[in-house]
Amino acid sequence: MGIIWTIVIGFIAGVIAKLVTPGKNEPSGFILTTILGIVGAFVASWLGQALGWYGPGEGAGLIGAVIGAVIVLLIWGAVAGRRGSRSV
Numbered sequence: 138m139g140i141i142w143t144i145v146i147g148f149i150a151g152v153i154a155k156l157v158t159p160g161k162n163e164p165s166g167f168i169l170t171t172i173l174g175i176v177g178a179f180v181a182s183w184l185g186q187a188l189g190w191y192g193p194g195e196g197a198g199l200i201g202a203v204i205g206a207v208i209v210l211l212i213w214g215a216v217a218g219r220r221g222s223r224s225v
Contacts, residue, residue, distance in 0.1 A: 146202045147171075147178030154206035158214075173213060177206030 151174015181201040185191040190201075 143178045143182055143202075144175050146199055147175030147206070150174045150178055150199060150202035150206040153203050154210050157203070158207050158210045170210075173209050174202070174206040177204075177209040178202035179205075180209060181205030 148171050151171045154174055154177065155170045178201075181204060182191065182195075184205070185201055186193065186195070
């Protein structure tokens with residue numbers, strides 16, 4: 138149930154993170170935003186467990202997942218910005 142809960146929370150967190158961090162280099166597709174939100178939720182869960190905030194098998198809550206998703210979206214924007222600025 139922990140992985141399913143993380144995916145559901147990640148889906149919601151991805152949508153919220155997209156609203157919080159708009160930008161031209163951010164992913165515009167709903168599916169990609171959702172996937173990045175789910176990745177953010179997994180990152181927040183892993184980081185929280187590594188820091189001792191969550192016990193084994195516990196996932197990040199909605200706030201932690203949104204923060205993780207925002208971090209992933211900012212990294213995505215930085216990487217996409219570098220790719221777009223290269224001259225061919």
